Amino acid sequence: NGVEMSTLTSKGSIFKEIQQEVIKLWHKGVIICIASKNNADDVQEVFEQHPDFLLNDSHITLNYSNWNNKPENVEEMAQVLNLGLDSFLFVDDSSFEVNMMRESLPNVTVHQVPEKLDDYPLMFREWSNSFLSLESSSSNAAKTMQYKEQFARDSAKNSFADLREYLRSLNIVIDVEFCCY
Numbered sequence: 001n002g003v004e005m006s007t008l009t010s011k012g013s014i015f016k017e018i019q020q021e022v023i024k025l026w027h028k029g030v031i032i033c034i035a036s037k038n039n040a041d042d043v044q045e046v047f048e049q050h051p052d053f054l055l056n057d058s059h060i061t062l063n064y065s066n067w068n069n070k071p072e073n074v075e076e077m078a079q080v081l082n083l084g085l086d087s088f089l090f091v092d093d094s095s096f097e098v099n100m101m102r103e104s105l106p107n108v109t110v111h112q113v114p115e116k117l118d119d120y121p122l123m124f125r126e127w128s129n130s131f132l133s134l135e136s137s138s139s140n141a142a143k144t145m146q147y148k149e150q151f152a153r154d155s156a157k158n159s160f161a162d163l164r165e166y167l168r169s170l171n172i173v174i175d176v177e178f179c180c181y
Helices: 010-027 040-049 070-081 095-104 117-129 143-158 163-169
Strands: 032-037 060-066 089-092 109-112
Touching (some): 010 032, 010 117, 032 070, 060 070, 070 089, 070 095, 070 143, 089 095, 095 109
Parallel strands (some): 032 060
């Protein structure tokens, strides 16, 4: 429905290359989150059904596709992930959103998508090659899953009235053995 990702078009090739760069960052352990003013179902449909879309749910730690303002979403992401706002890099194509983020959350590093779309992949490559000089590894790539698992545990914990009820639900069995020397 109008989302260009095909390498058959120049615009689509650029967006496909950006996805490749984002995936490289993910392999280096960078946590990828989405703050998009969109219907969540529409975004999910692109992830699941677009034939040229490289990113998938395994790459995304948090997806805040909703109509809330983006600084509020980023603040909530920081709380959920237990990260400082200075750990966030926000990229947007809207100068309004970029300025709002800069004014609302000055600790967040903010970049606007370049006017010349051809420069967009270069921006990601520079991040990947310079200030993010991390090595790719399976443990770095597993960070997203670790955060998702922690988020699921926290959500489960918060669904109980008290900590005892939550601990009881885990059905943990502890075997204690005493021995004398």
